[in-house]
Amino acid sequence: MSAHTPVQRSRRRRRSAVPYALVVPALVALLLGLGYPLVWQITTSFKKFGLAQQFGKPPEWVGLANFSALVDDTTFWGVLVRSLVFCVVTAVVTVVLGVLIAQLMKAVGRVTRLVLQLSMLLAWAMPVAAATTVFIWLVDRRRGVVNYLLDLIPGVHMNRFDWLARPGTFFLVASVLIVWMSVPFVSFAVYAGLSQVSGEVMEAAELDGANGWQRFWYVTVPVLRTVFAIVLLLQLIWDLRVFAQITLLQDAGSRAGDFDLLGTYVYKLGAAANDYGMASAVSIVVLLVTLALSWVYVRELIKEDRAR
Amino acid sequence: MKRKITAAIAAGAALAVLAGCSSSSDGSTSPTAPSTQEAQGQDITFWLMGGDTPDTLRDYLKTAYQKATGGTLTIEEQDWGDALAKLQTALPDAANTPDVTEVGNTWSPTFTNVGAFSDISDMYEELGGDKLLPSFVEVGEVDGAKYALPYYFGSRYVFYRKDLYQAAGVEVPTTLPELTETATTLHSDGVSGFYIGGQDWRNGISWVFAYGGDIATKDGDTWKATLSDPRSIEGLTELQKLYQAASNAPVTESDSTPWENINTQPKAEAPEAATIIAPGWAHWSIGDLAPDPDDDTKTVATWNDDVFGTYVLPGVDGGVAPVFAGGSNIGISAASKNQAGARELLKIVFSPEYQKMLGENGLGPANSDYTSSLGDDEFAKALIESAQGSKLTPAAPGWAAVEGSGLLEEFFGKVNGGGDIAALAAEYDAKLEPLLNQK
Numbered sequence: 001m002s003a004h005t006p007v008q009r010s011r012r013r014r015r016s017a018v019p020y021a022l023v024v025p026a027l028v029a030l031l032l033g034l035g036y037p038l039v040w041q042i043t044t045s046f047k048k049f050g051l052a053q054q055f056g057k058p059p060e061w062v063g064l065a066n067f068s069a070l071v072d073d074t075t076f077w078g079v080l081v082r083s084l085v086f087c088v089v090t091a092v093v094t095v096v097l098g099v100l101i102a103q104l105m106k107a108v109g110r111v112t113r114l115v116l117q118l119s120m121l122l123a124w125a126m127p128v129a130a131a132t133t134v135f136i137w138l139v140d141r142r143r144g145v146v147n148y149l150l151d152l153i154p155g156v157h158m159n160r161f162d163w164l165a166r167p168g169t170f171f172l173v174a175s176v177l178i179v180w181m182s183v184p185f186v187s188f189a190v191y192a193g194l195s196q197v198s199g200e201v202m203e204a205a206e207l208d209g210a211n212g213w214q215r216f217w218y219v220t221v222p223v224l225r226t227v228f229a230i231v232l233l234l235q236l237i238w239d240l241r242v243f244a245q246i247t248l249l250q251d252a253g254s255r256a257g258d259f260d261l262l263g264t265y266v267y268k269l270g271a272a273a274n275d276y277g278m279a280s281a282v283s284i285v286v287l288l289v290t291l292a293l294s295w296v297y298v299r300e301l302i303k304e305d306r307a308r
Numbered sequence: 309m310k311r312k313i314t315a316a317i318a319a320g321a322a323l324a325v326l327a328g329c330s331s332s333s334d335g336s337t338s339p340t341a342p343s344t345q346e347a348q349g350q351d352i353t354f355w356l357m358g359g360d361t362p363d364t365l366r367d368y369l370k371t372a373y374q375k376a377t378g379g380t381l382t383i384e385e386q387d388w389g390d391a392l393a394k395l396q397t398a399l400p401d402a403a404n405t406p407d408v409t410e411v412g413n414t415w416s417p418t419f420t421n422v423g424a425f426s427d428i429s430d431m432y433e434e435l436g437g438d439k440l441l442p443s444f445v446e447v448g449e450v451d452g453a454k455y456a457l458p459y460y461f462g463s464r465y466v467f468y469r470k471d472l473y474q475a476a477g478v479e480v481p482t483t484l485p486e487l488t489e490t491a492t493t494l495h496s497d498g499v500s501g502f503y504i505g506g507q508d509w510r511n512g513i514s515w516v517f518a519y520g521g522d523i524a525t526k527d528g529d530t531w532k533a534t535l536s537d538p539r540s541i542e543g544l545t546e547l548q549k550l551y552q553a554a555s556n557a558p559v560t561e562s563d564s565t566p567w568e569n570i571n572t573q574p575k576a577e578a579p580e581a582a583t584i585i586a587p588g589w590a591h592w593s594i595g596d597l598a599p600d601p602d603d604d605t606k607t608v609a610t611w612n613d614d615v616f617g618t619y620v621l622p623g624v625d626g627g628v629a630p631v632f633a634g635g636s637n638i639g640i641s642a643a644s645k646n647q648a649g650a651r652e653l654l655k656i657v658f659s660p661e662y663q664k665m666l667g668e669n670g671l672g673p674a675n676s677d678y679t680s681s682l683g684d685d686e687f688a689k690a691l692i693e694s695a696q697g698s699k700l701t702p703a704a705p706g707w708a709a710v711e712g713s714g715l716l717e718e719f720f721g722k723v724n725g726g727g728d729i730a731a732l733a734a735e736y737d738a739k740l741e742p743l744l745n746q747k
């Protein structure tokens with residue numbers, strides 16, 4: 001190729017259709033699997049859709065009536081605020097713990113690392129219902145291990161203390177459960193990312209007099225920014241819409257509205273109270289909140305990608 | 309892992325889409341009713357709610373159906389907690405609907421009004437006519453046409469520990485205020501005088517009924533919630549007094565397994581409660597506990613007349629208090645393709661043999677001719693006596709939504725937790741009315 005290749009020639013280079021053909025089956029599957037219910041939810045949120053409509057009566061279009069009812073509904077705002085606080089606290093704790101454990105995995109010897117990774121893997125592999133059942137047994141008010149151990153501390157009386165009876169302690173138990181189940185994923189992802197941190201740069205930093213925290217903050221974090229961002233983003237999205245653990249804990253505790261987060265609130269509105277129109281409206285709001293939360297990170301990722 | 313939850317939500321939404329896409333709920337309406345001829349060889353599915361119907365009865369139904377039509381009967385048990393959601397999504401869908409289903413008597417008005425069941429008025433006389441429990445027939449009919457008929461009736465009565473009552477020197481109470489006093493005397497930190505969960509509305513509602521109140525009444529064409537009625541408030545005040553003075557149950561507990569509390573668990577010195585109120589069939593799980601000889605991971609309870617006893621919940625001034633009427637209705641799904649087979653199954657269910665079997669197993673038969681098959685032991689007597697005054701929840705089209713939303717659990721929990729009853733009643737009346745009247 002000569003040094004004076006005109007620019008037009010690269011523009012006329014034919015683009016192969018193969019990449020697009022390979023993506024089409026995946027796109028079609030995604031559209032059918034997720035797109036159809038999504039479109040149904042969007043259209044239903046503008047209708048009045050109850051049990052009668054389930055059984056064939058045509059629904060009526062009510063425009064934004066469902067959404068305006070939501071704005072006035074104090075229960076909904078209570079659930080939304082609770083869910084946001086819960087998801088931020090749980091996600092942040094999960095990521096912090098995960099990063100600490102990943103650092104630990106890097107620092108210990110082979111055998112210890114293997115034991116640590118195996119136990120992480122077992123926690124990760126445990127099915128949701130099984131893990132929640134065990135936690136429910138642990139906090140049982142009369143026969144639970146937690147109350148028994150706390151009772152051993154002189155001056156503390158925990159017998160018959162019902163962790164699942166008060167919303168405060170209920171969400172504490174739920175948070176601990178979800179952190180326990182999510183930390184393995186974060187720790188493995190971060191541990192894999194830690195291998196990207198160059199050993200020479202670390203050594204150089206140490207020689208320059210940087211302590212552990214400074215090394216972490218000024219060497220590790222910049223390299224792993226993408227990993228941290230992705231992991232935090234995923235945790236935020238999952239913890240905002242958590243359903244299985246909350247509903248199982250409610251079965252053991254109480255189904256009252258004070259113990260609802262967004263996932264169980266939508267289910268109660270739809271399948272239990274037969275108001276599918278309202279449930280769809282709440283789902284759309286959850287979708288928008290999720291998009292808003294992740295927008296900042298997605299923008300950063302796109303920026304970083306362009307910078308490369 | 310959490311992707312599974314997303315997938316589950318997507319699957320749930322997809323299911324709802326499929327249900328909405330199904331054919332209209334008219335089903336097969338032939339000018340003449342399907343005959344036994346047409347039922348030959350039809351395989352049908354029957355949904356039962358919870359474990360109330362014992363295995364002997366289920367096996368009888370399968371054999372009898374096989375003999376009558378040559379087809380196979382599949383019985384599927386649905387958990388009461390999931391049943392509402394499952395019924396809503398399965399009944400409209402011709403491909404997935406059960407052909408015959410048991411449905412809680414409190415849910416019958418909702419499903420009948422929305423067109424979930426086939427019209428079986430033509431079979432009414434053949435299946436028992438006016439010998440069938442009138443109040444249950446009423447909740448299953450719309451404009452005189454019968455859609456869901458009674459399956460069995462149950463009732464709730466009180467179980468108590470004779471040994472604890474004797475030790476404390478108290479007698480069986482004969483009025484409702486006396487019950488609160490007795491329970492308070494029996495109460496201690498380790499043993500509840502009267503164990504009732506804070507959110508247990510199915511038992512707690514008896515106090516509202518006893519003082520003459522109700523959850524809602526029909527005013528012309530609309531339902532008005534009546535928790536704020538002075539009589540309802542009187543009943544709730546008495547209940548709040550009883551709960552605070554005599555129950556160690558958590559304020560968030562509802563009525564799941566009350567019998568566990570009256571049995572003395574192995575290695576325990578005393579039971580959790582001296583008195584409980586429970587549905588009649590709970591007596592099978594109450595007694596001296598011992599490992600099952602056939603399977604030592606299970607325990608078997610054997611009733612001991614010296615230790616355990618029963619009495620019906622007393623009225624405010626004596627007599628019998630109206631308790632929550634337990635029981636179920638049964639109906640044929642309108643979307644079912646096997647209408648003939650389903651009708652054959654109904655004939656078997658309402659046959660004298662099956663009605664007597666229901667009675668022998670402690671389930672009140674739908675046909676009052678066979679009530680004597682319940683026997684005359686103390687459980688049968690208590691069942692019949694307490695069932696006489698029992699009351700149903702409002703037969704409003706939106707009642708199933710009220711139960712599904714958990715509003716009554718919340719209300720009773722807050723009342724028993726010590727809240728201001730009048731203010732709470734007004735708040736929850738406002739929440740209940742839109743749900744009751746939803747069409």
